[in-house]
Amino acid sequence: MRDDPDAPPVLVALPPVTVTGVAEVRRRVTEAAAEVGLSPERVASFTVAVNEIVINAVEHGGGTAVVTLILEPERLVVEVVDHGTAPWQFSVPAAAPPPDQPHGRGLWLATKLSDELTVDARGADRLVRLTANAGGR
Numbered sequence: 732m733r734d735d736p737d738a739p740p741v742l743v744a745l746p747p748v749t750v751t752g753v754a755e756v757r758r759r760v761t762e763a764a765a766e767v768g769l770s771p772e773r774v775a776s777f778t779v780a781v782n783e784i785v786i787n788a789v790e791h792g793g794g795t796a797v798v799t800l801i802l803e804p805e806r807l808v809v810e811v812v813d814h815g816t817a818p819w820q821f822s823v824p825a826a827a828p829p830p831d832q833p834h835g836r837g838l839w840l841a842t843k844l845s846d847e848l849t850v851d852a853r854g855a856d857r858l859v860r861l862t863a864n865a866g867g868r
Contacts, residue, residue, distance in 0.1 A: 736804050743800040748785060756785050756798055760809060763800045767807045768865035777863040780844035781809050783837035784859045788813035792857060805865035812858050 743763065748756055760781045764774040781798075788796035792813020801808040828835040841859075842848045846867035851858040 738804055741802040743802070745798045745800070747795045748789065748798055749795050750789050753782065753785055753789065757782050759800065760807075763802050764807050764863060767802050768805050769807065769863055770865075773863060773865075773867070776844040777807070777861070780841040780848075780861055780863075781811070783841045784809075784811045784861060787837050788815075788857070788859070791815050807863050809861045810858060811861075812856050814856055 743759070745756060745759060746752070757778050760778045761774055764777050765771075769777060785796055785798060788811050792815035795814070797812040799810045799812075801810070827839055841861060845861040846864045847860075847862040849860045851860075
């Protein structure tokens with residue numbers, strides 16, 4: 732477990748992710764989340780959050796995503812970047828979308844399962860940053 736507060740962050744840049752690489756991202760996030768000290772329940776929920784964002788990035792962002800893991804003492808940050816060209820509006824509903832709505836749950840769910848989720852869609856690329864703290868939720 733990374734518990735030295737003075738330890739520098741460890742950056743892990745994964746190879747570009749396509750639909751066939753999503754399972755590998757889940758595996759790497761699960762390992763990293765455990766390494767920084769998240770409880771088993773938090774490891775599972777944060778992995779689901781990252782999975783939802785990566786799938787969205789691949790589906791709506793041109794077929795690939797770039798994923799970077801940043802391991803800090805008692806904290807994991809995951810950055811997901813896609814290169815989509817379609818306009819993207821970031822708004823998370825206060826409640827889950829209705830059951831008959833086919834889309835819209837991924838971002839809502841990821842927000843609920845992360846300690847922090849931010850989006851930067853100002854440039855050509857779209858960046859979603861998810862954070863989980865060992866002492867969070």
